[in-house]
Amino acid sequence: MDPKNRFWEIDLTRGIAIIAMVAYHLSYDLNYFNVYGVDINSGFWWYLARSTAVTFLLLVGVSLTLSYSKTKIQTPEKNTYRKYLKRGFDIFMLGLAITATTWLLLEEGTILFGILPLIGVSIILAYPFLQYRYLNFIAGVIIISIGIHLKSVTINSPYLFWMGLRPEYFYTLDYFPILPWFGVILIGLFLGNLLYYNSTRMFNLWNQPKNPIVTLFCLIGRHSLPIYLAHQPVLITTLHVFGIIEFITQLP
Numbered sequence: 001m002d003p004k005n006r007f008w009e010i011d012l013t014r015g016i017a018i019i020a021m022v023a024y025h026l027s028y029d030l031n032y033f034n035v036y037g038v039d040i041n042s043g044f045w046w047y048l049a050r051s052t053a054v055t056f057l058l059l060v061g062v063s064l065t066l067s068y069s070k071t072k073i074q075t076p077e078k079n080t081y082r083k084y085l086k087r088g089f090d091i092f093m094l095g096l097a098i099t100a101t102t103w104l105l106l107e108e109g110t111i112l113f114g115i116l117p118l119i120g121v122s123i124i125l126a127y128p129f130l131q132y133r134y135l136n137f138i139a140g141v142i143i144i145s146i147g148i149h150l151k152s153v154t155i156n157s158p159y160l161f162w163m164g165l166r167p168e169y170f171y172t173l174d175y176f177p178i179l180p181w182f183g184v185i186l187i188g189l190f191l192g193n194l195l196y197y198n199s200t201r202m203f204n205l206w207n208q209p210k211n212p213i214v215t216l217f218c219l220i221g222r223h224s225l226p227i228y229l230a231h232q233p234v235l236i237t238t239l240h241v242f243g244i245i246e247f248i249t250q251l252p
Contacts, residue, residue: 006222007066007196008207008208008214008218010059010062010063010221011217011218011219011221011222012217012218013055013059013221014055014059014220014221014222014224015216015217015219015221015222015224016055016217016221017052017055017056017059017221017224018220018224018227018228019217019220020048020051020052021052021056021228021231022231022235023048024040024045024048024049024052025232025235026235027040027045028045029232029236029239029245030239033239033245035239035244035245053176053181054184056115056224057115057118057119057181057184057185057188058188058191059188060119060122060123060188061126061136061184061186061187061189061190061191061192062189062191062192062195062196063188063192064084064123064126064130064188064189064192065130065188065189065192065193065196066192066196066199068130068131069196069197069198069199070199071083081127084124084126084127085124085127087123088120088121088122088123088124089120089124090120091116091117091119091120091123091225092116092117092120092121093120094120094229095113095114095115095116095117095119095120096117098114098116099111099112099114099117102173106173108171109171109172109173110172110173111172111173111174111175112161112162112172112175113161113162113175113176113177114172114174114175114176116228117162117176118176118177118178118181119185121162121182122178122181122182122185125182126182126185126186126189129186129189130189131193132189132190132193133190133193134190136186136187136189136193137186137190139183140183140184140185140186140190141183141187142183143178143179143180143182143183143186144183144184144187145180145183146164146179147164147177147178147180147181147183148180150164150165150179151164153165154167154168154170155167158170161175161177162177163177163178164177164178164179164180
């Protein structure tokens with residue numbers, strides 16, 4: 001999409017979230033490779049990771065409403081669903097590629113149903129909800145509440161982890177099950193239809209500032225998917241090149 005036709009504040013927010021994600025994963029890598037002890041399971045880094053994930057998923061919902069309001073004008077209804085089905089499937093398959101890569105490279109902690117599979121499935125599941133506002137907020141709160149409750153529940157079956165129902169010794173490095181995280185995307189749909197109804201900003205905001213930092217962050221926000229896919233290989237390769245980690249020798 002032409003940057004002139006985008007909402008710069010959404011790109012800016014997404015760009016800030018991308019930078020926060022890269023910072024978190026850098027600290028995660030330093031801890032994982034025993035370079036520097038970082039407590040990533042509590043305190044600042046835990047809150048940074050969670051707030052970044054919530055921001056991304058809210059923006060997924062907002063962006064879906066913007067896309068839908070434009071698509072429904074240009075595309076017949078039956079073809080509209082196919083568009084979101086294909087988009088969701090493509091993103092889900094990218095997530096599976098990450099799963100396969102971590103399965104090959106890591107001794108334990110294979111990424112199972114990380115954020116990309118969640119987004120892929122959610123794009124498909126969200127289609128019937130795209131035009132609603134307060135219903136999405138209510139449904140989102142309910143789904144989040146159920147998901148939080150399920151965190152303390154374990155089951156014998158290993159096949160429902162994608163829903164949020166995990167076996168007792170389930171372990172993965174990245175995990176975003178449908179419950180509760182689809183609820184966050186539904187709340188994003190609510191915000192999108194509330195704040196950008198029919199792709200029209202429903203509040204007053206100044207034009208994008210002529211500031212190089214804002215421009216850079218907006219640019220990053222417009223290319224969030226390729227940056228997400230590339231950032232970990234780039235981080236690990238950079239740390240290896242500078243001798244900070246010995247990646248090859250630490251593979252299983």
